[in-house]
Amino acid sequence: MSEQRRGAPRSEAARQAILAATAQLFAERGYEQLTIEGIAAEAGVGKQTIYRWWPTKSALVAECLLEGRLLPGQLTLPDTGDLRGDLVGWVEQIFALMDEPTGRGLVTSLVAAATANVEIGARLRDSLGGAESVTTRLTAGVAAGQLPADAPVVELSEALVGAVLLKALSGRAGQPGDAARLVDALVRA
Amino acid sequence: MSEQRRGAPRSEAARQAILAATAQLFAERGYEQLTIEGIAAEAGVGKQTIYRWWPTKSALVAECLLEGRLLPGQLTLPDTGDLRGDLVGWVEQIFALMDEPTGRGLVTSLVAAATANVEIGARLRDSLGGAESVTTRLTAGVAAGQLPADAPVVELSEALVGAVLLKALSGRAGQPGDAARLVDALVRA
Amino acid sequence: MSEQRRGAPRSEAARQAILAATAQLFAERGYEQLTIEGIAAEAGVGKQTIYRWWPTKSALVAECLLEGRLLPGQLTLPDTGDLRGDLVGWVEQIFALMDEPTGRGLVTSLVAAATANVEIGARLRDSLGGAESVTTRLTAGVAAGQLPADAPVVELSEALVGAVLLKALSGRAGQPGDAARLVDALVRA
Amino acid sequence: MSEQRRGAPRSEAARQAILAATAQLFAERGYEQLTIEGIAAEAGVGKQTIYRWWPTKSALVAECLLEGRLLPGQLTLPDTGDLRGDLVGWVEQIFALMDEPTGRGLVTSLVAAATANVEIGARLRDSLGGAESVTTRLTAGVAAGQLPADAPVVELSEALVGAVLLKALSGRAGQPGDAARLVDALVRA
DNA sequence: ATATAAGCGAGACGGTACGTCTTGTCTTGTC
DNA sequence: GACAAGACAAGACGTACCGTCTCGCTTATAT
Numbered sequence: 001m002s003e004q005r006r007g008a009p010r011s012e013a014a015r016q017a018i019l020a021a022t023a024q025l026f027a028e029r030g031y032e033q034l035t036i037e038g039i040a041a042e043a044g045v046g047k048q049t050i051y052r053w054w055p056t057k058s059a060l061v062a063e064c065l066l067e068g069r070l071l072p073g074q075l076t077l078p079d080t081g082d083l084r085g086d087l088v089g090w091v092e093q094i095f096a097l098m099d100e101p102t103g104r105g106l107v108t109s110l111v112a113a114a115t116a117n118v119e120i121g122a123r124l125r126d127s128l129g130g131a132e133s134v135t136t137r138l139t140a141g142v143a144a145g146q147l148p149a150d151a152p153v154v155e156l157s158e159a160l161v162g163a164v165l166l167k168a169l170s171g172r173a174g175q176p177g178d179a180a181r182l183v184d185a186l187v188r189a
Numbered sequence: 190m191s192e193q194r195r196g197a198p199r200s201e202a203a204r205q206a207i208l209a210a211t212a213q214l215f216a217e218r219g220y221e222q223l224t225i226e227g228i229a230a231e232a233g234v235g236k237q238t239i240y241r242w243w244p245t246k247s248a249l250v251a252e253c254l255l256e257g258r259l260l261p262g263q264l265t266l267p268d269t270g271d272l273r274g275d276l277v278g279w280v281e282q283i284f285a286l287m288d289e290p291t292g293r294g295l296v297t298s299l300v301a302a303a304t305a306n307v308e309i310g311a312r313l314r315d316s317l318g319g320a321e322s323v324t325t326r327l328t329a330g331v332a333a334g335q336l337p338a339d340a341p342v343v344e345l346s347e348a349l350v351g352a353v354l355l356k357a358l359s360g361r362a363g364q365p366g367d368a369a370r371l372v373d374a375l376v377r378a
Numbered sequence: 379m380s381e382q383r384r385g386a387p388r389s390e391a392a393r394q395a396i397l398a399a400t401a402q403l404f405a406e407r408g409y410e411q412l413t414i415e416g417i418a419a420e421a422g423v424g425k426q427t428i429y430r431w432w433p434t435k436s437a438l439v440a441e442c443l444l445e446g447r448l449l450p451g452q453l454t455l456p457d458t459g460d461l462r463g464d465l466v467g468w469v470e471q472i473f474a475l476m477d478e479p480t481g482r483g484l485v486t487s488l489v490a491a492a493t494a495n496v497e498i499g500a501r502l503r504d505s506l507g508g509a510e511s512v513t514t515r516l517t518a519g520v521a522a523g524q525l526p527a528d529a530p531v532v533e534l535s536e537a538l539v540g541a542v543l544l545k546a547l548s549g550r551a552g553q554p555g556d557a558a559r560l561v562d563a564l565v566r567a
Numbered sequence: 568m569s570e571q572r573r574g575a576p577r578s579e580a581a582r583q584a585i586l587a588a589t590a591q592l593f594a595e596r597g598y599e600q601l602t603i604e605g606i607a608a609e610a611g612v613g614k615q616t617i618y619r620w621w622p623t624k625s626a627l628v629a630e631c632l633l634e635g636r637l638l639p640g641q642l643t644l645p646d647t648g649d650l651r652g653d654l655v656g657w658v659e660q661i662f663a664l665m666d667e668p669t670g671r672g673l674v675t676s677l678v679a680a681a682t683a684n685v686e687i688g689a690r691l692r693d694s695l696g697g698a699e700s701v702t703t704r705l706t707a708g709v710a711a712g713q714l715p716a717d718a719p720v721v722e723l724s725e726a727l728v729g730a731v732l733l734k735a736l737s738g739r740a741g742q743p744g745d746a747a748r749l750v751d752a753l754v755r756a
Numbered sequence: 757a758t759a760t761a762a763g764c765g766a767g768a769c770g771g772t773a774c775g776t777c778t779t780g781t782c783t784t785g786t787c
Numbered sequence: 788g789a790c791a792a793g794a795c796a797a798g799a800c801g802t803a804c805c806g807t808c809t810c811g812c813t814t815a816t817a818t
Contacts, residue, residue: 004817005761005815005816006760006761006762006817007762007763008762008763008814008815009814009815010763011814014764014765032304035803035804036804036805037803037804037805038804045765046766047765047767048763048765048806048807049765051806052763108303108304109304111300111303111304111358112305114358114359115298115304116221118359121359122359122360124358125355125359152373152374155373155374158352158371159351159352159371159374160348161355162348162352162355163347163348163351165354166347166354167351169307169310170303170310170314181344182344182347184344185341185344186344186348186375194785194793195785195786195792195793196792196793196794197784197792197793197794198783198793203794203795203796224772224774225773225774226774233796234796235798236798237775237776237794237795237797238794238796240775241795384766384810384812385767385768385809385810386766386768386808386810387767387768387810388768389809392768392770409682414799415798415799415800416799422770423769423770424768424769425770425801426769426770426771426802427768427770429802430768430769486681486683489678489681489682489736490683492675492678492736493599493675493678493682494675496736496737496738499736499738500737500738500739502736503736503739530748530752533730533748533749533751533753536734536749537727537729537753539729540726540728540732540734541722541730542729543729543732544725545725545729547682547685547688547691547692548688548691549689560722560726562719562722563719563723563726564722564726564753574789575787575788575789575790576789578790581789581790581791602777602778603778603779605778611791613790613791613792613793614779614780614781614791615782615789615790616789616791
């Protein structure tokens with residue numbers, strides 16, 4: 001029954017090397033400077049091996065993002081019970097990240113990647129905030145009575161993440177008090 | 190007294206031709222596919238004339254944006270007295286624009302340009318919303334008593350524009366009702 | 379044991395097309411007007427394919443010269459037994475060639491190429507005269523008793539070829555009797 | 568009667584600066600690397616001032632050569648009474664010059680210039696040897712009875728200079744004894 | 757066992773665009 | 788009107804990558 005494929009199976013070692021090289025070069029140089037040839041050389045792999053499995057540079061970056069190889073892990077939004085404090089802390093973390101040149105490059109590179117690939121955009125929204133962390137946290141806030149029962153959690157989290165991205169793009173991060181003011185504007189009593 | 194420059198002055202004709210060609214090719218092909226060589230050819234200009242006055246492709250795009258050559262003019266946010274209605278209509282216009290492939294390309298291209306150049310980012314925030322239209326409209330709403338006197342107009346307008354951009358990036362525009370829900374989430378009574 | 383090369387082997391078709399294009403454009407326009415870009419276009423080849431195998435324009439021309447693609451074939455120095463007659467005839471042929479604009483361009487272009495590349499100079503000396511034809515002919519003359527046994531054949535042939543080149547450079551070819559006078563000055567008695 | 572020209576007369580200072588700059592850059596970089604822009608910059612002169620008076624780079628070089636700004640002055644062929652010794656010494660001087668990289672560059676650059684401009688070729692033949700020095704010296708030798716009365720002085724001097732040039736082009740200068748052998752081959756008792 | 761396929765590293769290939777350099781012409785204001 | 792300065796259209800330079808295409812291995816079924 002099973003029409004079994006012949007020939008060598010895909011090399012997992014090559015796949016790992018490619019994704020690792022992509023993540024490293026992305027971090028070092030950013031999305032624009034990322035080249036397939038550079039990745040192939042760094043990974044010790046033929047270019048064809050990349051083109052065989054990923055149609056575009058952006059697809060490759062999307063897979064890295066999905067595997068969590070691009071974003072630092074500590075950006076998680078905690079739940080200490082203090083909704084406002086948690087949100088402000090999280091936004092401040094992101095602003096601090098964007099104040100280092102490294103961090104701003106990371107965020108703009110991710111956004112650049114997102115402009116090239118809707119899937120990266122969706123992924124980025126989810127992993128930066130969207131469904132996963134912010135929405136969850138807001139929903140918890142509703143359950144805890146810190147937000148009205150009918151609070152539009154999805155819209156609020158998109159607005160929060162969007163405002164952060166916009167600040168990243170326009171290089172406006174970092175003013176002390178910004179984070180608190182933004183959170184208060186969206187999640188006020 | 191007068192620091193007198195010598196040599197031929199900058200050619201305004203060349204400058205106009207270059208900006209016009211940039212705007213046209215940007216609209217036709219987007220930021221990524223935009224090439225200095227293509228612009229020079231389209232404008233009937235030597236490449237050096239471009240490099241003499243603009244250091245990068247992104248600076249050239251920034252100047253086009255500043256001169257209003259990239260964004261359709263009809264995106265202005267009106268003031269009919271009905272704050273909520275005005276905002277919802279404006280967001281719906283943007284969502285409608287992004288539903289056409291042309292429009293989404295335009296917005297993502299602008300964002301891509303913004304990732305390459307902070308000035309473009311700032312400009313984009315201002316011209317899409319930021320200070321200029323949305324903030325003004327919200328301030329008018331405060332004056333009209335439709336918003337509390339202490340409403341954080343700057344933060345709210347950044348959140349609104351940011352949410353719109355985020356939807357553009359993640360390809361999520363267009364669900365009917367989205368615009369209204371977003372506006373209500375931010376500017377509720 | 380065998381140092382095995384990997385990757386696609388060099389394309390002989392591309393090599394032939396490049397050399398043919400070089401020879402054609404050299405004949406049409408001369409060495410100075412020869413451009414790598416023009417050769418690539420004429421040959422239907424990427425520029426990099428030229429740069430991959432030849433370091434400079436002059437190296438490319440040297441290879442064409444080595445393969446006999448630049449000089450007309452009929453310039454051979456015959457051996458009819460009449461040493462003086464053979465030499466005079468050969469010099470007259472060259473002077474006649476240089477009287478046409480094409481011919482003078484060819485020779486000055488070859489010399490221009492030689493100034494850029496010692497190898498071309500050596501090649502040119504050999505193929506125009508030096509070791510190959512004139513020396514051989516003079517040696518035959520020695521054997522036939524038309525020249526003294528200790529005649530400095532190498533120096534004489536260099537002097538003959540040198541004098542011809544010098545006339546080519548100074549545009550002095552073509553006076554009837556010049557060829558005979560030159561040969562007599564060198565190979566008298 | 569005299570149609571009097573109006574306006575400023577040609578600036579001799581500019582002319583001198585241009586020729587001096589040309590000679591210097593020619594010596595530093597050679598004919599191929601010589602650029603009108605470089606000369607103008609070095610001379611502190613507008614490009615147009617060069618184009619106004621010289622049609623081409625080669626005409627400019629020709630004028631330098633004519634004014635003796637390109638060749639070292641010590642290359643004169645002396646007349647000590649010893650014809651063979653004078654000639655051998657002169658050829659050895661030239662060979663020695665060509666053994667330094669500077670010297671070979673100088674000669675090949677002059678030849679390159681000659682390929683671009685017949686006038687330079689004629690000038691070069693004359694100033695390196697032709698009419699001026701070698702022919703004169705050989706004529707003196709005839710008068711002194713060191714050469715037969717009917718010796719073809721013009722042809723011999725062209726052959727001598729030509730052989731030297733050919734050696735320069737093919738990079739063959741410098742073997743000790745070469746100079747003597749060459750002179751003996753042409754001017755034997 | 758022996759075909760038959762596919763994957764792989766390597767790298768040549770036809771292209772496109774880069775950013776720089778130079779050409780020869782032109783346009784200023786100064787002398 | 789010559790001059791220094793320098794903008795301009797044109798186009799070649801040599802480099803970097805693109806995405807495709809051979810090569811000669813090295814695995815894996817499938818016969």
